Protein backbone atom coordinates (compact mmCIF):
# COMPACT_ATOMS: atom_id res chain seq x y z
CA UNK A 192 0.00 0.00 0.00
CA UNK A 193 1.38 3.44 -0.81
CA UNK A 194 1.61 6.04 1.96
CA UNK A 195 0.65 9.66 2.19
CA UNK A 196 2.18 11.83 4.89
CA UNK A 197 -0.32 14.04 6.70
CA UNK A 198 0.82 17.60 7.42
CA UNK A 199 -1.03 20.38 9.25
CA UNK A 200 -2.10 21.88 5.95
CA UNK A 201 -3.73 18.66 4.73
CA UNK A 202 -7.29 19.22 3.55
CA UNK A 203 -9.29 16.23 2.28
CA UNK A 204 -11.35 18.22 -0.23
CA UNK A 205 -8.40 20.18 -1.64
CA UNK A 206 -6.45 16.95 -1.93
CA UNK A 207 -9.33 15.23 -3.73
CA UNK A 208 -9.88 18.10 -6.14
CA UNK A 209 -6.21 18.63 -6.91
CA UNK A 210 -5.57 14.97 -7.66
CA UNK A 211 -4.19 14.54 -11.15
CA UNK A 212 -3.31 18.22 -11.26
CA UNK A 213 -0.36 18.18 -8.88
CA UNK A 214 2.82 16.13 -9.18
CA UNK A 215 3.30 15.76 -5.41
CA UNK A 216 0.32 13.50 -4.69
CA UNK A 217 1.27 10.63 -6.95
CA UNK A 218 -0.58 9.05 -9.84
CA UNK A 219 -4.33 8.65 -9.52
CA UNK A 220 -4.04 4.87 -9.75
CA UNK A 221 -1.80 4.50 -6.68
CA UNK A 222 -4.63 3.34 -4.43
CA UNK A 223 -5.06 2.38 -1.66
CA UNK A 224 -3.02 5.02 0.20
CA UNK A 225 -2.49 4.86 3.90
CA UNK A 226 -2.47 8.26 5.61
CA UNK A 227 0.49 8.46 7.98
CA UNK A 228 1.61 10.79 10.77
CA UNK A 229 -1.75 12.42 11.43
CA UNK A 230 -2.39 12.91 15.18
CA UNK A 231 -5.35 10.52 14.92
CA UNK A 232 -3.21 7.72 13.51
CA UNK A 233 -2.25 6.68 17.06
CA UNK A 234 -5.74 5.26 17.53
CA UNK A 235 -7.06 4.62 14.03
CA UNK A 236 -6.16 3.69 10.48
CA UNK A 237 -6.99 6.16 7.75
CA UNK A 238 -6.93 4.80 4.21
CA UNK A 239 -7.75 6.49 0.94
CA UNK A 240 -9.34 3.68 -1.05
CA UNK A 241 -10.12 5.58 -4.25
CA UNK A 242 -10.31 9.26 -5.21
CA UNK A 243 -12.62 10.91 -2.66
CA UNK A 244 -13.18 7.70 -0.69
CA UNK A 245 -11.60 7.65 2.77
CA UNK A 246 -12.05 4.93 5.37
CA UNK A 247 -11.34 5.36 9.06
CA UNK A 248 -10.96 2.23 11.17
CA UNK A 249 -10.51 2.78 14.92
CA UNK A 250 -8.06 0.42 16.62
CA UNK A 251 -10.54 -0.37 19.37
CA UNK A 252 -13.65 -2.49 18.74
CA UNK A 253 -16.72 -0.78 17.24
CA UNK A 254 -20.29 -1.85 16.63
CA UNK A 255 -21.31 0.65 13.95
CA UNK A 256 -20.45 1.06 10.26
CA UNK A 257 -21.28 4.58 9.11
CA UNK A 258 -21.13 6.04 5.61
CA UNK A 259 -21.24 9.80 5.13
CA UNK A 260 -21.50 10.73 1.47
CA UNK A 261 -21.71 14.11 -0.22
CA UNK A 262 -21.43 15.60 -3.73
CA UNK A 263 -23.43 12.88 -5.42
CA UNK A 264 -24.58 16.11 -7.03
CA UNK A 265 -21.47 18.22 -7.66
CA UNK A 266 -22.94 21.67 -6.97
CA UNK A 267 -24.42 20.79 -3.54
CA UNK A 268 -21.63 22.38 -1.54
CA UNK A 269 -22.82 22.59 2.09
CA UNK A 270 -22.62 18.81 2.60
CA UNK A 271 -19.15 18.77 1.01
CA UNK A 272 -17.98 21.44 3.45
CA UNK A 273 -19.52 19.55 6.40
CA UNK A 274 -17.89 16.23 5.45
CA UNK A 275 -14.59 17.98 4.86
CA UNK A 276 -14.66 19.72 8.26
CA UNK A 277 -15.44 16.43 10.01
CA UNK A 278 -12.77 14.51 8.09
CA UNK A 279 -10.08 17.11 8.75
CA UNK A 280 -11.07 17.21 12.44
CA UNK A 281 -10.73 13.43 12.75
CA UNK A 282 -7.30 13.43 11.11
CA UNK A 283 -6.13 16.32 13.28
CA UNK A 284 -7.09 14.32 16.37
CA UNK A 285 -9.88 16.73 17.38
CA UNK A 286 -12.59 14.08 17.28
CA UNK A 287 -12.22 10.71 18.96
CA UNK A 288 -13.86 8.43 16.39
CA UNK A 289 -15.70 5.40 17.83
CA UNK A 290 -17.33 4.01 14.66
CA UNK A 291 -15.97 2.56 11.42
CA UNK A 292 -16.45 5.40 8.98
CA UNK A 293 -16.42 5.70 5.21
CA UNK A 294 -16.46 9.25 3.82
CA UNK A 295 -17.35 9.46 0.13
CA UNK A 296 -17.14 12.48 -2.15
CA UNK A 297 -19.43 11.44 -5.00
CA UNK A 298 -19.03 13.28 -8.28
CA UNK A 299 -15.58 14.89 -8.35
CA UNK A 300 -15.64 16.14 -11.99
CA UNK A 301 -19.04 17.75 -11.33
CA UNK A 302 -17.67 19.56 -8.24
CA UNK A 303 -14.87 20.93 -10.40
CA UNK A 304 -17.37 22.00 -13.05
CA UNK A 305 -19.76 23.45 -10.43
CA UNK A 306 -22.63 21.44 -11.87
CA UNK A 307 -25.17 18.87 -10.65
CA UNK A 308 -23.65 16.25 -12.98
CA UNK A 309 -21.60 15.96 -16.14
CA UNK A 310 -23.50 13.53 -18.40
CA UNK A 311 -26.14 11.90 -16.26
CA UNK A 312 -27.71 12.21 -12.81
CA UNK A 313 -25.50 9.97 -10.63
CA UNK A 314 -28.25 9.59 -8.04
CA UNK A 315 -30.37 7.50 -10.42
CA UNK A 316 -27.69 4.89 -11.11
CA UNK A 317 -27.49 2.97 -7.83
CA UNK A 318 -29.82 0.09 -8.65
CA UNK A 319 -29.20 -2.86 -6.34
CA UNK A 320 -31.39 -5.25 -8.33
CA UNK A 321 -30.33 -4.17 -11.82
CA UNK A 322 -26.71 -3.29 -11.23
CA UNK A 323 -24.69 -1.39 -13.76
CA UNK A 324 -21.71 -3.45 -14.83
CA UNK A 325 -20.44 -1.45 -17.79
CA UNK A 326 -20.06 2.30 -18.05
CA UNK A 327 -20.55 4.61 -21.00
CA UNK A 328 -19.98 7.91 -19.16
CA UNK A 329 -18.20 9.28 -16.04
CA UNK A 330 -21.27 8.98 -13.78
CA UNK A 331 -21.83 5.35 -14.68
CA UNK A 332 -18.23 4.42 -13.95
CA UNK A 333 -18.35 6.35 -10.66
CA UNK A 334 -21.60 4.61 -9.65
CA UNK A 335 -20.00 1.20 -10.29
CA UNK A 336 -16.94 2.19 -8.21
CA UNK A 337 -18.99 3.67 -5.34
CA UNK A 338 -21.29 0.64 -5.12
CA UNK A 339 -18.24 -1.64 -4.95
CA UNK A 340 -16.81 0.48 -2.10
CA UNK A 341 -20.11 0.35 -0.19
CA UNK A 342 -20.29 -3.44 -0.67
CA UNK A 343 -16.74 -3.90 0.58
CA UNK A 344 -17.17 -1.51 3.52
CA UNK A 345 -20.35 -3.06 4.90
CA UNK A 346 -19.38 -6.67 4.17
CA UNK A 347 -15.95 -6.32 5.78
CA UNK A 348 -17.47 -4.75 8.91
CA UNK A 349 -19.22 -7.94 9.96
CA UNK A 350 -22.65 -9.52 9.84
CA UNK A 351 -25.69 -7.23 9.68
CA UNK A 352 -27.19 -8.76 12.82
CA UNK A 353 -24.04 -7.90 14.77
CA UNK A 354 -23.51 -4.35 13.48
CA UNK A 355 -25.46 -1.17 13.07
CA UNK A 356 -25.16 0.00 9.45
CA UNK A 357 -25.96 3.63 8.64
CA UNK A 358 -25.67 5.62 5.42
CA UNK A 359 -26.39 9.36 5.42
CA UNK A 360 -26.22 10.71 1.85
CA UNK A 361 -26.04 14.48 2.27
CA UNK A 362 -27.57 16.80 -0.34
CA UNK A 363 -29.05 20.27 -0.75
CA UNK A 364 -32.26 21.12 -2.61
CA UNK A 365 -32.41 23.21 -5.78
CA UNK A 366 -35.26 25.44 -4.56
CA UNK A 367 -36.32 26.89 -1.23
CA UNK A 368 -38.31 24.66 1.10
CA UNK A 369 -40.92 25.14 3.80
CA UNK A 370 -38.79 22.61 5.67
CA UNK A 371 -35.21 23.88 5.45
CA UNK A 372 -33.80 20.46 6.21
CA UNK A 373 -35.57 17.21 5.48
CA UNK A 374 -34.87 13.61 4.60
CA UNK A 375 -36.06 11.08 2.06
CA UNK A 376 -36.36 7.64 3.62
CA UNK A 377 -35.93 4.84 1.07
CA UNK A 378 -38.74 2.38 0.43
CA UNK A 379 -38.32 -0.59 2.80
CA UNK A 380 -40.39 -3.18 0.92
CA UNK A 381 -42.46 -3.84 4.04
CA UNK A 382 -39.53 -4.08 6.45
CA UNK A 383 -39.93 -2.14 9.72
CA UNK A 384 -38.77 1.43 10.19
CA UNK A 385 -36.27 2.06 12.99
CA UNK A 386 -37.34 4.64 15.52
CA UNK A 387 -33.71 5.32 16.48
CA UNK A 388 -33.05 6.31 12.85
CA UNK A 389 -36.07 8.64 12.59
CA UNK A 390 -34.83 10.22 15.83
CA UNK A 391 -31.35 10.59 14.32
CA UNK A 392 -32.82 12.42 11.29
CA UNK A 393 -34.63 14.73 13.69
CA UNK A 394 -31.38 15.21 15.61
CA UNK A 395 -29.75 16.24 12.33
CA UNK A 396 -32.24 19.14 12.29
CA UNK A 397 -34.59 17.62 9.72
CA UNK A 398 -38.14 18.82 10.33
CA UNK A 399 -39.70 16.52 7.73
CA UNK A 400 -39.17 12.94 6.60
CA UNK A 401 -40.60 11.66 3.33
CA UNK A 402 -41.38 7.96 3.18
CA UNK A 403 -40.68 6.66 -0.31
CA UNK A 404 -43.25 4.43 -1.93
CA UNK A 405 -41.13 2.56 -4.46
CA UNK A 406 -37.69 1.27 -5.41
CA UNK A 407 -35.39 3.97 -6.82
CA UNK A 408 -31.82 4.38 -8.07
CA UNK A 409 -30.64 6.64 -5.25
CA UNK A 410 -27.47 6.04 -3.25
CA UNK A 411 -29.38 5.75 0.02
CA UNK A 412 -31.83 3.25 -1.50
CA UNK A 413 -28.85 1.15 -2.59
CA UNK A 414 -27.39 0.90 0.92
CA UNK A 415 -30.81 0.24 2.41
CA UNK A 416 -31.83 -2.49 -0.03
CA UNK A 417 -28.47 -4.17 -0.70
CA UNK A 418 -27.06 -3.96 2.82
CA UNK A 419 -29.95 -3.40 5.22
CA UNK A 420 -28.48 -0.06 6.27
CA UNK A 421 -30.51 2.60 8.03
CA UNK A 422 -30.19 5.07 5.17
CA UNK A 423 -31.57 8.37 3.94
CA UNK A 424 -31.02 11.18 1.50
CA UNK A 425 -30.64 14.17 3.83
CA UNK A 426 -31.42 17.57 2.29
CA UNK A 427 -29.52 20.32 4.13
CA UNK A 428 -30.90 23.61 2.87
CA UNK A 429 -30.54 25.11 -0.56
CA UNK A 430 -27.82 24.79 -3.22
CA UNK A 431 -25.23 27.58 -2.80
CA UNK A 432 -21.76 28.14 -4.27
CA UNK A 433 -18.72 27.23 -2.16
CA UNK A 434 -18.05 29.80 0.56
CA UNK A 435 -21.65 31.08 0.62
CA UNK A 436 -23.03 28.55 3.12
CA UNK A 437 -23.46 29.92 6.62
CA UNK A 438 -21.82 27.41 9.03
CA UNK A 439 -24.29 28.59 11.72
CA UNK A 440 -27.14 27.07 9.67
CA UNK A 441 -25.45 23.69 10.11
CA UNK A 442 -24.49 23.91 13.76
CA UNK A 443 -27.12 21.47 15.02
CA UNK A 444 -26.60 19.08 12.10
CA UNK A 445 -22.86 19.05 12.61
CA UNK A 446 -23.13 18.72 16.38
CA UNK A 447 -25.28 15.62 15.93
CA UNK A 448 -22.92 14.17 13.31
CA UNK A 449 -19.99 14.69 15.68
CA UNK A 450 -21.94 13.01 18.48
CA UNK A 451 -22.71 10.08 16.18
CA UNK A 452 -19.04 9.73 15.26
CA UNK A 453 -17.96 9.55 18.90
CA UNK A 454 -20.92 7.32 19.88
CA UNK A 455 -22.45 10.00 22.10
CA UNK A 456 -25.72 10.50 20.24
CA UNK A 457 -28.62 9.40 22.45
CA UNK A 458 -31.68 9.06 20.22
CA UNK A 459 -33.96 8.60 23.19
CA UNK A 460 -33.30 12.21 24.18
CA UNK A 461 -34.78 13.44 20.88
CA UNK A 462 -38.43 14.45 20.92
CA UNK A 463 -38.88 13.72 17.21
CA UNK A 464 -42.67 13.42 17.46
CA UNK A 465 -43.04 17.12 18.15
CA UNK A 466 -40.11 18.27 15.98
CA UNK A 467 -40.72 16.37 12.80
CA UNK A 468 -43.52 16.09 10.25
CA UNK A 469 -43.93 12.84 8.37
CA UNK A 470 -45.00 12.67 4.71
CA UNK A 471 -45.87 9.70 2.55
CA UNK A 472 -44.80 9.96 -1.08
CA UNK A 473 -48.06 9.38 -2.93
CA UNK A 474 -46.90 9.71 -6.53
CA UNK A 475 -43.70 10.10 -8.49
CA UNK A 476 -44.20 11.98 -11.76
CA UNK A 477 -41.78 10.99 -14.51
CA UNK A 478 -41.38 13.28 -17.49
CA UNK A 479 -42.69 11.59 -20.64
CA UNK A 480 -42.55 14.32 -23.30
CA UNK A 481 -40.61 17.50 -24.13
CA UNK A 482 -43.91 19.27 -23.66
CA UNK A 483 -43.70 19.11 -19.87
CA UNK A 484 -44.46 22.16 -17.75
CA UNK A 485 -45.02 22.99 -14.09
CA UNK A 486 -48.13 25.01 -13.34
CA UNK A 487 -46.54 27.17 -10.65
CA UNK A 488 -43.82 29.80 -10.32
CA UNK A 489 -40.11 28.90 -10.28
CA UNK A 490 -39.77 30.23 -6.74
CA UNK A 491 -42.55 28.01 -5.34
CA UNK A 492 -41.22 26.28 -2.24
CA UNK A 493 -40.91 22.55 -1.74
CA UNK A 494 -43.82 21.29 0.43
CA UNK A 495 -46.28 23.80 -1.07
CA UNK A 496 -49.74 22.25 -0.91
CA UNK A 497 -52.32 22.25 -3.70
CA UNK A 498 -56.12 22.37 -3.55
CA UNK A 499 -57.87 19.18 -4.65
CA UNK A 500 -58.31 19.09 -8.46
CA UNK A 501 -55.98 22.04 -9.07
CA UNK A 502 -53.46 21.59 -11.88
CA UNK A 503 -49.91 20.81 -10.73
CA UNK A 504 -48.18 20.03 -14.01
CA UNK A 505 -48.90 19.09 -17.60
CA UNK A 506 -47.01 16.54 -19.68
CA UNK A 507 -48.17 16.63 -23.31
CA UNK A 508 -51.82 15.62 -23.13
CA UNK A 509 -51.61 14.39 -19.54
CA UNK A 510 -52.66 16.76 -16.76
CA UNK A 511 -51.63 16.04 -13.19
CA UNK A 512 -54.03 17.49 -10.63
CA UNK A 513 -53.99 17.29 -6.86
CA UNK A 514 -55.90 14.19 -5.86
CA UNK A 515 -56.42 14.76 -2.18
CA UNK A 516 -56.66 17.80 0.08
CA UNK A 517 -53.24 19.21 0.79
CA UNK A 518 -51.23 17.16 -1.68
CA UNK A 519 -47.78 18.80 -1.64
CA UNK A 520 -44.91 19.01 -4.14
CA UNK A 521 -41.23 18.34 -3.65
CA UNK A 522 -38.21 18.41 -6.02
CA UNK A 523 -40.16 19.80 -9.00
CA UNK A 524 -37.84 20.09 -12.01
CA UNK A 525 -39.12 20.44 -15.57
CA UNK A 526 -35.57 20.29 -16.96
CA UNK A 527 -34.90 16.62 -16.31
CA UNK A 528 -34.33 14.16 -19.16
CA UNK A 529 -37.29 12.23 -20.60
CA UNK A 530 -38.06 9.27 -18.36
CA UNK A 531 -36.57 10.91 -15.26
CA UNK A 532 -38.45 11.94 -12.13
CA UNK A 533 -39.80 15.48 -12.51
CA UNK A 534 -41.42 15.81 -9.08
CA UNK A 535 -42.77 13.94 -6.10
CA UNK A 536 -46.22 14.36 -4.61
CA UNK A 537 -46.74 13.98 -0.89
CA UNK A 538 -49.51 13.37 1.62
CA UNK A 539 -49.16 14.43 5.24
CA UNK A 540 -49.08 11.50 7.67
CA UNK A 541 -51.30 12.30 10.63
CA UNK A 542 -50.51 9.22 12.76
CA UNK A 543 -46.71 8.87 12.51
CA UNK A 544 -46.35 6.04 15.01
CA UNK A 545 -49.01 4.02 13.26
CA UNK A 546 -47.49 4.64 9.83
CA UNK A 547 -43.96 3.84 10.96
CA UNK A 548 -45.14 0.69 12.66
CA UNK A 549 -43.47 1.05 16.01
CA UNK A 550 -46.43 2.27 18.04
CA UNK A 551 -45.60 -0.15 20.87
CA UNK A 552 -42.01 1.10 21.12
Ligand SMILES: O=C(O)CCC(=O)N[C@@H](CCC(=O)O)C(=O)O
Nearest residue numbers: 314363364365366375409424522
Ligand atom coordinates in the same frame (compact mmCIF):
# COMPACT_ATOMS: atom_id res chain seq x y z
O1 LIG B 1 -34.07 19.93 -5.19
C1 LIG B 1 -34.13 19.08 -6.06
O2 LIG B 1 -34.94 19.15 -7.01
C2 LIG B 1 -33.24 17.86 -6.01
C3 LIG B 1 -32.43 17.71 -4.76
C4 LIG B 1 -31.86 16.31 -4.76
O3 LIG B 1 -30.80 16.10 -5.30
N1 LIG B 1 -32.64 15.36 -4.25
C5 LIG B 1 -32.34 13.97 -4.36
C6 LIG B 1 -33.38 13.17 -3.64
C7 LIG B 1 -33.06 11.68 -3.67
C8 LIG B 1 -34.14 10.80 -3.05
O4 LIG B 1 -35.28 10.83 -3.53
O5 LIG B 1 -33.81 10.06 -2.12
C9 LIG B 1 -32.32 13.59 -5.84
O6 LIG B 1 -33.16 14.10 -6.59
O7 LIG B 1 -31.48 12.77 -6.21
Ligand SMILES: [Zn+2]
Nearest residue numbers: 264267362363
Ligand atom coordinates in the same frame (compact mmCIF):
# COMPACT_ATOMS: atom_id res chain seq x y z
ZN1 LIG C 1 -28.77 16.26 -4.55
